[in-house]
Amino acid sequence: MTESNNRTIPLLPLRGLLVFPTMVLHLDVGRDKSVQALEQAMVEDSEILLTSQVDLSVDEPGADDMYQVGTMAKVKQMLKLPNGTIRVLVEGLERxxxxxxxxxxxxxxxxxxxxxxxEESNPSEELALMRNALEQFEEYIRLSKKVSKETLQSVQDIAEPGRFADIVSSHLPLKVAEKQELLETVSVKKRLQRILDILNNEKEVLGLEQKIGQTVKKSMEKTQKEYYLREQMKAIQKELGDKDGKDGEVGELREKIEQSDMPDQVLTKAYKELDRYEKMPSTAAESSVIRTYIEWLTSIPWKEETPDRLDVNHAQKILDEDHYGLEKVKERVLEHLAVQELTNSLKGPILCLSGPPGVGKTSLAKSIARALERKFVRVSLGGVRDEAEIRGHRRTYVGAMPGRIIQGMNKAGSTNPVFLLDEIDKMASDFRGDPSSAMLEVLDPEQNNSFSDHYIEETYDLSKVLFITTANNISAIPGPLLDRMEIIPIAGYTELEKERIAIDYLFPKQLEAHGLTKSKLQIKDDSMMKLIRYYTREAGVRSLEREIAKVCRKAAKKIVAGEKKRVVVTENTIEEMLGRPKFRYGQAEIENQVGTAMGLAYTTAGGTVLSIEVSLAKGKGDLSLTGKLGDVMKESARAAFSYTRANAEQLGISPDFYKEYDIHIHVPEGATPKDGPSAGITIATALISAFTGKPVKKEVGMTGEITLRGRVLPIGGLKEKAMSAHRAGLTTIIIPKDNEKDLEDIPESVRKGLTFIPVSQLDEVLEHALEEKE
Incomplete structure (x- = not known):
């Protein structure tokens, strides 16, 4: 490179344009500085330096915004246009x-x-490069058809290699940066070599475009324009090795299938569907259906298992950490672990945790999963009416999906999770099918190793799953379904258990939730017991937790408002925070009453105390039954009435009482439906008390079915009923003699506070329930 003496001339920055030496072209100039530079050039010798901008977006470029190498040009002509811009004709002279x-x-x-x-010392080398470049340029013009033949003729007449290189460079479709690189290359040999590389690359691209055009043209005869564009894209992706097209999707799906570890039968089905998907046009409606199906097949766990932690002591520790009490449930879970540890081949049992709301059924299932170190999946079945929710929809339907069982397995990601089927007693059936019947296959250990989902269409092994179901009322579960489950009843908690749960679990949880600490809020033990007795009456602890949360909110307000730095809740201050007591603790009745007996009932919310009242009025012997009684309870009332009438003389009642009095039997809380046979002896006792005038002892509660001959038959739910009697403050319970075996299920703290009197005849009931008149 040689340099001549320096010169000072005006500079014109160009945006998106580059001028090579020997080029002649028109420019439109509109920027003020550029116009003044042109005018200055015309004043002098019409010479001006043309330099390209580095960044096209800069409107007012500075010294750093322009390339340092440009082209000195001569202004041949200048014309002012009506819009204020100047059109000039320039000729490039020198770099x-x-x-x-x-x-x-x-x-x-x-x-x-x-x-x-x-220039090189060997001119022959430059000449050879120029001839080669000329041949390539001719081929490029033939393929592109964007350069005129006149241009080719003018290039062919050039004998100087440097000028030839600049003319060819000006006709190539290059970016400004690439042209600038050629402009800055002062070596003619290097410039020609670079032009050869560019021409070879352009020829290859043009040939590829022509090939793609020919490929697409063949299929264009049969398809619409949209298909043409898609095929063109496909051809481009194929040549570029791009895997984002459908071929790439097929490759990804094939890889997923290979890694899914499916059984051979399912693997064959997956490859068959993949072949259909590959041959099917992307625009086909079924294409997305097949792809979704293959993705479901590959995402379901077929053989993946999580190792069980079969450590009975560890499981005992986890269950005790999470739950207080519930000894029988914990014992059953530990038995399962012990047997599996010995055999290592036990099929997953179907456990059903039944009990009132709020006793910890769902959280207990989570604890079992944590103890086993298995994945946990919960599916709520409340309100499910459609069989397809369990078995899935067939793929012929729009928006078809697998059922909740397969969805749950997909979510778990293993073949042996703890699978909780919540609220199984609340499934319903209608014209869409019977989901409870569909659950029979899921919950049958002899069948669920080949569970069939309508969407997947291939059998799936559920035998390693530990299914746990929950229910509030097992009587609402169909018999065949109930037969497949092992029922573990959770009756509820005693006052002492509730107190421990509140202190050890609920109170710390609510402290954290409300941003408090034990140093800021303290609830005394006696006030916690008062809260349990006078502000809640439930089998579980949900209401108890709500009341504790209310105390925390009140305390938080006082602390934030600056009233107190530390709040201590005592037996005397609890009413200030929670208001008047919601319930009365102690005797269900304040004094002995004639015609009123206290029965014990079992509901889905646990046990409860049921007051039964009998009123007599002069009349013609009409029998009225009120209180929203069910058919079975009405029949029990009529049986009690028939027994009283048949044994009137022995009971000391006028034989014609039914002709002289209208009898009204009422069960308070009339808005609540009531049914069942266990109120039989209670209705009979209240009826006989009303006619004999003997009051019923206020501390006595009773439960039992009555026959027309006065026999007392056994009932269910004794544990729940005993706990409700204990909560209500009763001290004596009359129970059927056949229920004596159930007393061991009742917590010891409840048994100590109650006296149980087993009876087999109504005479014995009356002897213990009625008080003799003075």
Whole structure:
């Protein structure tokens, strides 16, 4: 490279354009500095330096925004247009390099040096390169059809290699940066070599475009324009090795299938569906259906298992950490672990945790999963009416999906999770099918190793799953379904258990939830017991937790408001925070009453105390039954009435009482439905008390079914009923003699506070329940 003496001339920055030496072209100039630079050039010798901008978005470029090498040009012609811009005709003369800027304010003026072409010592080499480049340029013009034949003729007449290279460069579809690279290359040999590389690349691209065009043209005869565009894209992706097209999707799905570890039968089905998907056009409606199906097949765990932690002591520790009491449930879970540890082949049992709301059925299932270190999945069945919710929809339906069982397995990601089927007693059936019947296959250990989902269509092994179901009322579960489950009743908690749960579990949880600590809020033990007795009456602990949360909110308000720095809740201050007591603790009745007996009932919310009242009025012997009684309870009332009438003389009642009095039997809380046979002896006792005038002892509660001959038959739910009697403050319970065996299920703290009197005849009931008149 050789440099001549430096010269000072005006500079014109170009945006998105580059001028090579020997080029002649028109420019439109509109920027003020550029216009003044042109005018200054015309004043002098019409020479100006043309330099390209590095960044096209800059409207007012500075010295750093322009390339340092440009082209010195001569202004041949200048014409002012009506819109204020100036059109000039320029001719490129020489390469030039900016040495420094001498003027930047009104217009750009620079001191520059001319860059002469550097030629090789061997002219034959440059000549050979030029001839080769000419051949390539001719081929490029033939393929592109964007350069005129006149241009080719003018290029063919050039004998100087440097000028030839600049003319060819000006006709190539290059970006400004690429053209600038050629402009800055002063070596003619290197410039020609670079042009050869560019021409070879352009020829390859043009040939590829032509090939793609021919490929697409064949299929264009049969399809619409949209299909043409898709095929063109596919051909481009194939040539570029791009895997984002459908071929890439097929490859990804094939890889997923290979890694899914499916059984051979399912694997064959998956590959068959993949072949259909590959041959099917992307626009086909079934294409997305097949893809979704294959993705479900590959996402379901077929053989993945999580190792069980079969450590009975560890499981005992976890269960005790999470739950207080519930000894029988914990014992059953530990038995399962012990047997599995010995055999290592036990099929997953179906456990059903039945009990009132709030006793910890769902959280207990979570604890079992934590103890086993298995994945945990919960599916709520409350309100499910459609059989397809369990078995899935067939793929012929729009929006078909697998059932909740397969969805749960997919979520678990293993073949042996703890699977909780919540609220199984609340499934319903209608014209869409019977989901409870569909559950028979799921919950049958002899069948669920080949569970069939309508969507998946292939059998799936559920035998390793530990299914746990929950129910509030097992009587609402169909018999065949109930037969497949092992029932573990959870009756509820005693007052002492509730107190421990509140202190050890609920209170710390609510402290954390409300941003408090034990140093800021303290609830005394006696006040916690008062809260349990006078503000809650339930089998579980949900209401108890709500009341504790209320105390925490009140305390938080006082602390934030600055009233107190530390709140201590005592037996005397609890009413200030929670208001008047909601319930009365102690005797269900304040005094002995005639015609009123206290029965014990079992509901889905646990046990409860049921007051039964009998009223007599002069009349014709009409029998009225009120209180929203069910058919069975009405029949029990009629049986009690028939027994009283048949044994009137022995009971000391006028034989014609039914002709002289209208009898009204009422069970308070009339808005609540009541049914069942266990109120038989209670209705009979209240009826006989009303006619004999003997009051019923206020501390006595009773339960038992009555026959027309006065026999007392056994009932269910004794544990729940005993706990409700204990909560209500009763001290004596009359129970059927056949229920004596159930007394061991009642917690010891409840048994100590109650006296149980087993009876087999109504005479014995009356002897213990009625008080003799003075």
């Amino acid at each position: 030039a390099k900016i040495e420094r800027f001498t003027q930047k304010e009104e217009y750009f003026q620079v001191e520059m040096s001319i860059l002469s072409n550097v």
